[in-house]
Amino acid sequence: MILPKYSMGIGDRFALQGRAQLAAFVRAKQMGVDVTPVWNKSNREHLIVHSEPASTRQEADQAVAALGWKSPYFVDADHIGLKTVDRFLNSSDFFTVDVADFIGKPASEEEIRSFVSSCAKYARSLKIPGIKATMDVSLERIEQIARKYLFAVLEAGKIYRHIAAAKGSNRFITEVSMDETDQPQTPIELLFILAAIAGQKIPVQTIAPKFTGRFNKGVDYVGNLRQFEKEFNEDLAVVAFAVAEFGLPPDLKLSVHSGSDKFSIYPIIRRAVSQTGAGLHLKTAGTTWLEELIGLAEAGGDGLAISKEVYREALGRFDELCGPYASVIDIDRAKLPTPSQVDRWSSSEYAAALRHDQRNPQYNPSFRQLLHVGYKVAAQMGPRYLDALSRHEETVARNVTLNIFDRHLKPIFIG
Numbered sequence: 001m002i003l004p005k006y007s008m009g010i011g012d013r014f015a016l017q018g019r020a021q022l023a024a025f026v027r028a029k030q031m032g033v034d035v036t037p038v039w040n041k042s043n044r045e046h047l048i049v050h051s052e053p054a055s056t057r058q059e060a061d062q063a064v065a066a067l068g069w070k071s072p073y074f075v076d077a078d079h080i081g082l083k084t085v086d087r088f089l090n091s092s093d094f095f096t097v098d099v100a101d102f103i104g105k106p107a108s109e110e111e112i113r114s115f116v117s118s119c120a121k122y123a124r125s126l127k128i129p130g131i132k133a134t135m136d137v138s139l140e141r142i143e144q145i146a147r148k149y150l151f152a153v154l155e156a157g158k159i160y161r162h163i164a165a166a167k168g169s170n171r172f173i174t175e176v177s178m179d180e181t182d183q184p185q186t187p188i189e190l191l192f193i194l195a196a197i198a199g200q201k202i203p204v205q206t207i208a209p210k211f212t213g214r215f216n217k218g219v220d221y222v223g224n225l226r227q228f229e230k231e232f233n234e235d236l237a238v239v240a241f242a243v244a245e246f247g248l249p250p251d252l253k254l255s256v257h258s259g260s261d262k263f264s265i266y267p268i269i270r271r272a273v274s275q276t277g278a279g280l281h282l283k284t285a286g287t288t289w290l291e292e293l294i295g296l297a298e299a300g301g302d303g304l305a306i307s308k309e310v311y312r313e314a315l316g317r318f319d320e321l322c323g324p325y326a327s328v329i330d331i332d333r334a335k336l337p338t339p340s341q342v343d344r345w346s347s348s349e350y351a352a353a354l355r356h357d358q359r360n361p362q363y364n365p366s367f368r369q370l371l372h373v374g375y376k377v378a379a380q381m382g383p384r385y386l387d388a389l390s391r392h393e394e395t396v397a398r399n400v401t402l403n404i405f406d407r408h409l410k411p412i413f414i415g
């Protein structure tokens, strides 16, 4: 099973926007650009909205049937580990094997020694095509990297073999992710992580490192763009080198877990990918839920009332909702409007505050981030929220499609 060159992770909290999301990929295809949709939903999301992984599969299959999509598509068990993977085995054909929690845990001395000696031939001045400076690699450096990452890769091997035993190898796509951690992995660390992955014989097709900078949920990138550009290009070079050197799958590519909407790095990624001919997987799933709220607000009447109610409730439950996401949001509480201010807003005022349009002076990133993590409120409204979505399906779908197409597919893959 092969993941095509360009792919994008999508998905939505309530599994209702499958068609509206896929419509954006259809539009890209009509313009001659093939991007493979990958529906993803993490275990955390399933727990919060009390949904089952089978619902994501159903959403994807139904959207594909409804729109007559003939190209590949996948359903990703996002950020799974040994403890959480089993419920995804039936419905997924893409697994994001998350081993970030195992970084820094020690592998046995014997495993470390054997890994370092298997890499001994790289302990020199390494010249990697596409990277200007030579990398000075020593046995000590390889050992340091092994002490930090080998245990995590061994865990990835266990998870991969567990999935392969259940589904059959070659029946699914494997991604290895290490992005949910504080410290970014440097290109040289990535190189030896890939060596270890090859050693575990994991047929990895996408690798998600932690990049430099902050990737807060639903808002733009915060960090040094020149540094990001340098590291991203070096990571691409390392991936190409590792494929040739370690015999990893030839279609191995970087996966950017964007936390959605990292607009300022999109041109950098596009430039790097088109210059090198590399493939790319971009995950940007979380904001479809915000487009639902925008659509409801724009519909006015009961739709606008529900979107206001979600905000009032979310603000009242600030700590509870923000807790699980504390490391990936930066909300300035002083910038949050009071619920009674919001109650006086028109449809367009609500939409303008929430929509990710940085040129609009009414756009409020704190408001947006709080609502981003506030989907639990809508989940608990249950049928009342879901019925509103179906009553206002057209307005909601228009926003969902436009968001995926204009703000993501176009800048990254179409230009």
Ligand SMILES: [Zn+2]
Pocket (backbone or CB within 6 Å): 079, 177, 179, 180, 257
């Ligand atoms: Zn991630």
